[in-house]
Amino acid sequence: MTAFMQCTADTQITLQLSAAVSRLVRTVHLGSDELLRVALSINEQLLAWKEGLPEDMLMETSHHGNIAMALSLYSFYISMIRVHMALIHPRALDDPIRTPQTKPMAQMAWDACTASARAMINIACNLASEPFYQLWGTLCYPLSAVFMLFLAILDDPGSETAQADVDGIGDFVGFLERLGRDGCDVNRLLVGCRKLLDVASFARTIVQEAEHPQDAETIVMLAQLEATRQKLSGVKDWLQLVLGFLSNLPMLREEAEATFSEIFGGDVPEGVYGRFVPDLFKSHTNNFSFDF
Numbered sequence: 001m002t003a004f005m006q007c008t009a010d011t012q013i014t015l016q017l018s019a020a021v022s023r024l025v026r027t028v029h030l031g032s033d034e035l036l037r038v039a040l041s042i043n044e045q046l047l048a049w050k051e052g053l054p055e056d057m058l059m060e061t062s063h064h065g066n067i068a069m070a071l072s073l074y075s076f077y078i079s080m081i082r083v084h085m086a087l088i089h090p091r092a093l094d095d096p097i098r099t100p101q102t103k104p105m106a107q108m109a110w111d112a113c114t115a116s117a118r119a120m121i122n123i124a125c126n127l128a129s130e131p132f133y134q135l136w137g138t139l140c141y142p143l144s145a146v147f148m149l150f151l152a153i154l155d156d157p158g159s160e161t162a163q164a165d166v167d168g169i170g171d172f173v174g175f176l177e178r179l180g181r182d183g184c185d186v187n188r189l190l191v192g193c194r195k196l197l198d199v200a201s202f203a204r205t206i207v208q209e210a211e212h213p214q215d216a217e218t219i220v221m222l223a224q225l226e227a228t229r230q231k232l233s234g235v236k237d238w239l240q241l242v243l244g245f246l247s248n249l250p251m252l253r254e255e256a257e258a259t260f261s262e263i264f265g266g267d268v269p270e271g272v273y274g275r276f277v278p279d280l281f282k283s284h285t286n287n288f289s290f291d292f
Contacts, residue, residue: 035086035087036087036105039083039084039086039087039109042083043080043083043084043112046076046079046080046083049076050073050076053072066127066128066130067127067130067134067135067138070123070124070127070138071138073119073120073123074120074123074138074141077116077117077119077120077141078116078120078141078144078239080112080113080116081112081113081116081117081148081238082237084109084110084112084113084116085109085113085236085237085238087105087106087108087109088106088109088110088113089234089236110152113148114148114149114152114161114165116145117144117145117146117148117149117152118145118149118164118165118168120141120142120144120145121142121145121146121149121168121169121171121172122171123141123142124138124139124141124142124172124175125171125172125174125175127175129182132179132183132184132185132280135179135184136278136281139186139189139246140239140242140243140246141239142172142175143172143189143193143242143245143246143276144238144239144241144242145168145172145238146168146169146172146193146196147196147232147235147238147241147242148238149165149168149169149200150169150196150199150200150232151229151232151233151235152165153165153166153200153203153204154200154203154225154226154228154229154232155229155233157203157204157206157207158207162203162204162207163204165200166197166200166201166204169193169196169197169200170197172193173190173193173194173197176189176190176193177190185278185279185280186278187278188275188276188277188278189276189278192245192264192275192276195263195264196263199225199263202221203225206218206222224262224263225262227262228259228260228262228263231258231259232259235259240252241255241256241259242256243256243274244256244257244259244274245274245275245276245277246274246276246277247273247274247277248272248273248274248277250272252274253268253272253273253274254268256274256275257275
C-alpha cells in the first residue's frame with residue numbers, strides 16, 4: 001500500500017511537471033531546437049517513471065486493473081500528450097512572431113499523442129467493474145482519447161492506422177455498452193460515442209469508395225467533417241475539451257458544443273450541464289442547487 005501511495009504521488013508530480021513544461025514552452029518563446037530538446041528531456045523522465053512501476057500496474061492490455069491503477073496510467077499518458085501538444089501548438093495561432101513548427105516535428109509529436117490515446121482506450125477497456133460514482137470521474141481520459149483518434153481519422157482516413165483507430169473507438173463504445181448493462185447511466189455518453197463511431201466509419205468508407213461519384217448528401221457531410229477537422233486541429237488541451245461535455249462549466253461547455261456542432265447538432269442542451277452528464281450527477285435531481 002505504501003509503495004502504491006508513493007507511486008500515485010509520483011504520478012501527480014509528473015502530471016504537474018508536464019503541465020508546467022507545456023505552459024513554459026508556449027510562454028518563453030523557445031526556438032524549435034530548444035523546444036524539442038526540452039520536450040524530449042521531459043519525455044525521457046516520464047518514460048523512466050513508467051518503467052519504474054511495479055509489473056502488476058502495467059495493465060493496459062495484460063489484465064483487468066482497478067481505478068487506482070488506471071488513474072496512475074491515465075496521468076502518465078495525459079502528461080505525455082500535454083508535452084507533445086506543446087510541440088504542435090507552441091504559441092497562440094494568432095501570434096505574429098512564432099512561425100509554425102516544421103512538419104516532421106509536429107507529425108512526430110502528433111504520433112506520440114495518438115499512441116498515448118490508444119493506450120488510454122486500452123486501459124479503459126481492461127478495467128474491472130467498479131462503482132459508477134468512482135468510474136465516472138475517470139471517463140474524461142478515454143473520452144479525450146476518442147476525440148484525438150477521431151481527429152486522426154478525419155486527418156487521413158486512408159492511413160495505415162485509420163481502421164485500427166475506428167476499431168479503437170468501437171472498443172470504447174463496447175466498454176460503455178458493458179457499463180450500461182451493469183446499470184450505469186452512460187446513455188448520453190454512449191449515444192455521442194456511437195455517433196462519432198458512425199462518422200469515423202463513414203469517413204473510412206468514403207476513402208474506400210473514392211472512385212465512385214458522390215451524391216449531394218455525401219458532399220454536404222464531407223464539408224461538415226472538414227469543418228470539424230479544422231476546429232479539432234486547433235485544440236490545445238484535449239482534457240479541457242472533454243470537460244465541456246462532462247461538467248457544468250459554462251465556458252468549457254460552449255467551446256465543446258461549438259467544436260462538435262456539425263457532429264452533434266448546433267442546439268445546446270438545456271440546463272447548465274454538459275451534453276453527456278447523466279441525471280444522477282445533476283444537483284437538481286438530488287434536491288439541491290448552486291447559485292453562481
